[in-house]
Amino acid sequence: MHFTIRQARPNEKDAVLRVYYAGWRAAYKDxxxxxALTDQAIRPHIALNPERSWVAVVDEAIVGTVQFGPNPEDPDGVAEIRTLYxxxxxxxxxxxxxxxxxxxxxxxxRGYTRAYLWMFTENKRAAGFYQRLGFSDTGESETYTIGERRYEGSKWEAPLQPVPPHHTGPHPFWADPHISESMLRAHLDPETDRASRKPATIRRTVRWLAEQYPAVKSVLDLGCGPxxxxxxxxxxxxQVTxxxxxxxxxxxAQAQNPHVDYRVGNYLDLAEENAYDLITLIYFDYGVLSPKDRAILIQRIYRALKPGGAFVLDVxxxxxxxxxxxxxxxxxMGDFFTKDKHTVSKTSLYxxxxxxxxEQYDIRTDTETKSWYVWNTLFTQKSIRTELAPFSEVEYFADLTGTPYDTDGTDFAVIAQKR
Ligand SMILES: C[S@@+](CC[C@H](N)C(=O)[O-])C[C@H]1O[C@@H](n2cnc3c(N)ncnc32)[C@H](O)[C@@H]1O
Structure with a gap:
């Protein structure tokens, strides 16, 4: 079934409330x-915080909701999952x-390490659901009054663990044979800029850089794709590598052009010294790397450039x-991830x-679920300048065709000069 989970919008309060009412009636009918399960009777028990409400949407209709966040009395690192209907x-x-x-x-x-929730102690169906998801009973309880009766609630909790930044799992995205075939197709599709920019933009980039650096003789393109x-x-x-x-x-690529020196390899292993006038790393690939790998790469690029050479990237x-x-x-996503029958669930987090x-893609076939992790990093002029510390001068542009830097832009191009 296709669905979306996203933050609730300010004008969706009534639709969210309808899910609460129906959810209560279904979950607590026994x-x-x-x-005590009419809309009016339920309403006082619902503390709706729109900023903390997320909704599940099917065919543009809200069918589920979850509300979560820390309460003022919660210790650091602890938050409540207040409702799920x-x-x-x-x-x-x-x-x-x-x-x-x-x-x-x-x-x-967001750095929370434990989540807790309250449920009716007698709600065995919910207990089974939360237990399967890794929650356990803390033994803490409290009493609620609904209508004429009192009910006991139990506090359950679970540890939280983020996917660590830049974790690739057992299957690094770029190394997978099927995905590399899909990526090649995406790279070569002139209509999409999913894997690479469109041909006219690529030509403008090369022309602009060639104008900026008329004396350049040798270029190395890192992550050159096809x-x-x-x-x-x-x-x-x-002279191109x-x-x-x-x-x-x-x-x-080699079959297309025998005059380029193409190499299969990891650019983090770049070992040359004083070899190139220009080194490029294009299409936000720098931010894919972990801070540690970025530091290694910067050192290696700096060493591989000739004095006066430049490193060109976008972030x-x-x-x-x-x-x-x-x-x-x-x-x-068609057969991008696999030719087998499958479903795709994509979770996007900041x-x-x-x-x-x-962007985590969970690909579920009849026999297994495989997860692919696609990372990137957001920068400012200041944060990228810090990482490019060895370079003597750094210039910023809105893009790689020479458009002046724009403070409102969602990405930018950087040219770092080796003295
Ligand atoms: C988003 S594509 C961009 C390709 C090309 N720069 C362009 O704009 O057309 C990223 C490319 O980087 C390659 N790549 C990713 N990590 C790499 C690494 N550590 N060493 C070498 N190539 C890498 C991938 O195989 C892929 O071809």
């Missing part, structure tokens, strides 16, 4: 007398489980955060502490 016809679809998993992942991405940039550079008369992890992309700006969707989606974006 627990609470009917006359789903219309009964969606029970057993996996949406409830995803709402809870998302709540936990979101809290973990050689879209390297080919342009070679045709402009330069391209490195990529994907042997599939390199085989393709996502902190402003991109405002455009980044957080939540869960179930996109149809990590404010490390300025990381995570």
């Amino acid at each position: 627990l609470i007398p009917k006359d 789903l219309l009964q016809e969606y029970w057993g679809t996996g949406i409830g489980k995803k709402l809870m998993q998302f709540a936990r992942s979101w809290l973990a991405s 050689g879209l940039y390297t080919n342009e550079w070679q045709q402009a008369g330069l 391209g490195i990529d992890l994907s042997s599939r992309s390199i085989t393709y 996502l700006h902190q402003n991109y955060r405002l455009h980044f969707f957080e939540g869960v989606q179930t996109p149809d 990590y404010p502490e490390t300025k990381n974006l995570l």
Whole structure:
């Protein structure tokens, strides 16, 4: 079933309340007398905090909701998952489980280490659900009065653990043979800029850089993919080297142009010294790397450049955060991840502490679930300048075709000069 989990919008209060009313009536029908389950009777028990409300949406209708966040009396690192309700016809679809998993992942991405929740002690169905998701009974209880009767509530809790920034899991994205084939197809599709920019933009980039650096003779493109940039550079008369992890992309690139020196390899292993006038790393690939790998790469690039040479890259700006969707989606991605019948669940999270974006793809087939983690990092001029410390001079542009830097831009280009 296709669904989306996203933050509730300010105008959705009534739709969210309807899920609460229906959710209460379905969940507590054997627990609470009917006359205490009318909308009016339920309403006083619901503390709606729109900023903490997230909704599950199917065909544009809100079918579930989860509300979570810390309370003032909670110790540091602890937050409550206050409510989780789903219309009964969606029970057993996996949406409830995803709402809870998302709540936990979101809290973990914000640095919380424990989540707790309260439930009616007699609600055995909920207890089974939360137990399967890793919650356990703390033994703490309290009493609620609903209508004429009193009910006991139990406090359950679970540890929270974020996916650590830049974790790739057992299957690094770029190294997978099927995905590298899908990526190659995406790179070569001139209509999409999913894997690489469109051909006209690539040509403008090469032309602009060639104008900026008329004396440049040798270029190294890191993560060159199928050689879209390297080919342009070679045709402009330069001595060109391209490195990529994907042997599939390199085989393709070499067949297109025998005059480029293509190498299959990890650019983090770059070992040359004083070898290139220009080194490029294009399409936000720098932010994919962990801080440790970025530090290694900067050292190696600096060493591989000739004096007077330049390193050219592009990164996502902190402003991109405002455009980044957080939540869960179930996109149809064709056979990008696998040719087997499967479902895709994509969880998107922001990590404010490390300025990381995570897009986690959980691919479920009849036999297994595999997770792929796609990371990036948001930068400012200041934070990238700090990382480029060895370079004597750093310039910023809105893009790699020379557009002047724009403070509102969602990404930017950087040129760092070796003295
Ligand atoms: C988003 S694509 C961009 C390709 C190219 N720069 C472009 O804009 O057309 C990223 C490329 O980097 C390669 N790559 C990722 N990590 C790498 C690494 N550590 N060493 C070498 N290549 C890498 C991938 O195989 C992929 O071809």
